[in-house]
């Protein structure tokens with residue numbers, strides 16, 4: 001990775017696709033010329049067209065000289081990715097099957113193209129793109145943990161993305177029964193993966209909303225009910241975190257519980273990978289200080305000894321800042337510093 005290098009990073013999500021030109025300048029990465037658009041989930045052709053539409057927009061903003069300096073295009077893609085073939089095998093809520101993203105981009109733009117799972121790509125960007133605010137050794141071990149619609153992690157260790165056999169390493173949201181360590185009843189909650197007691201089943205954004213609705217319907221959270229105008233169906237993770245930030249005791253209790261669950265996922269990452277840094281992102285974490293404070297408190301509660309490194313999570317746990325563009329940066333990092 002050298003100063004002056006340019007790459008295009010693309011972030012393909014469930015509903016939106018974003019692209020940006022990433023430039024390395026003074027040993028830091030800068031995202032310029034952003035473009036955003038909707039994704040067409042109905043057909044493979046529509047999927048490719050939605051991705052090329054945003055890349056076209058970014059490239060359209062470049063003069064010929066800068067365009068010639070673009071080293072390639074890296075795509076961070078939600079779902080199950082074959083990084084060797086450069087295809088998206090499948091993704092939740094999409095009709096795409098074996099979407100040949102890298103081939104299509106190489107043919108259309110005449111530059112190299114790479115595809116990785118979005119969480120893995122973000123972890124790669126965090127480990128390889130220089131950042132003045134995070135001083136890391138060469139080849140750091142970084143775990144990027146996402147708590148949003150689902151819970152998962154991307155891990156980089158020794159200069160490599162930890163993928164496993166089919167690319168599903170780091171699925172910390174689906175360790176059966178683990179939620180029971182925080183709340184015995186949670187250990188029996190069924191999960192989409194078929195197991196019970198996974199953290200994703202009790203601590204994803206939708207699960208937090210569902211836990212709040214259950215409490216309201218049992219008449220145990222009057223402040224929350226008031227906050228949604230008396231309609232429990234309007235309660236979701238966002239209404240809970242807003243009510244907690246406003247001091248509602250029941251919402252604060254739900255957020256504290258959420259913090260303990262997320263802390264458990266962090267502790268698993270800490271124990272499994274011994275990282276220099278854990279970076280936490282996703283919609284639930286983006287809700288702000290009330291959630292972040294609950295997570296730090298949850299981690300401290302798990303570390304039994306005062307001296308344990310796990311306890312001082314403010315030293316090694318980093319919260320993804322809003323608008324950090326980790327998907328776009330991670331996509332570009334695939335090109336600027338290609339992973340094995």
Ligand SMILES: [Zn+2]
Nearest residue numbers: 174191193198
């Ligand atoms: Zn599960």
